[in-house]
Structure formats: C-alpha cells, structure tokens
Amino acid sequence: xxxxALGVIGAVxxxxxxxxxxxxxxxxxxxxxxxxEAHLLSHPTFGQPIRHWRxxxxxxxxxxxxACFMMSCSAVMLWFLPIPDWLRWGVYxxxxxxxxxxxxxxxxxxxx
Numbered sequence: 001x002x003x004x005a006l007g008v009i010g011a012v013x014x015x016x017x018x019x020x021x022x023x024x025x026x027x028x029x030x031x032x033x034x035x036x037e038a039h040l041l042s043h044p045t046f047g048q049p050i051r052h053w054r055x056x057x058x059x060x061x062x063x064x065x066x067a068c069f070m071m072s073c074s075a076v077m078l079w080f081l082p083i084p085d086w087l088r089w090g091v092y093x094x095x096x097x098x099x100x101x102x103x104x105x106x107x108x109x110x111x112x
Contacts, residue, residue: 052108
C-alpha cells in the first residue's frame, strides 16, 4: 500500500516518479496480496505497462523520452540551487546512469 500511495502522489507531483512505485506495488502485491496484484494487472492505465515490464523488461519510447526530458529539466534547475558541488555532480551522475540504463531497455512489442 505504501508503494501504491507513493505512486499516486507521483502522479500529481512532478518531482516524484509514478511508474517505479506502481511496479514495486505490483511486485509486493504478488508476494502477499493477490487481489491487489490482479487489480493492478487489469487496471486500464497501469496494467499493460506492468505486464510489459514483467514479460519483456520493456519501457515505452514515450516514457523513455519523457523521463530523460524531466531529468534534463531537473538538472537545469539543480544548477541554480545553492547546494554543494559534490551533491550536484552526484545527482548529475545518477541522471546519466539512469538515463543510459533506461534508454537501453527494450520497447514493448508492437503487436500487443
């Protein structure tokens, strides 16, 4: 329920991700709450991306572009904040690693 609540918060707050929390909620539900897992898998918005992730490790191209764009926007905003350089560059490094990993994920099959 915590992961699902964080996912809902992420749907309305631009600084919080949604998908990782919904995926974590589906994983946790599969371990102890099968009814919630079934609900998430049949959900009209989240069901198909969860199934694509589970079956293929796939992320839609639109989600990749949006995630990379948002990380770039965050990097620009971070440049203007009065924080230590080591923290700023640590976050930039994290953005690069996550962006590369994300872009290397396959796209969902087109026939689905």
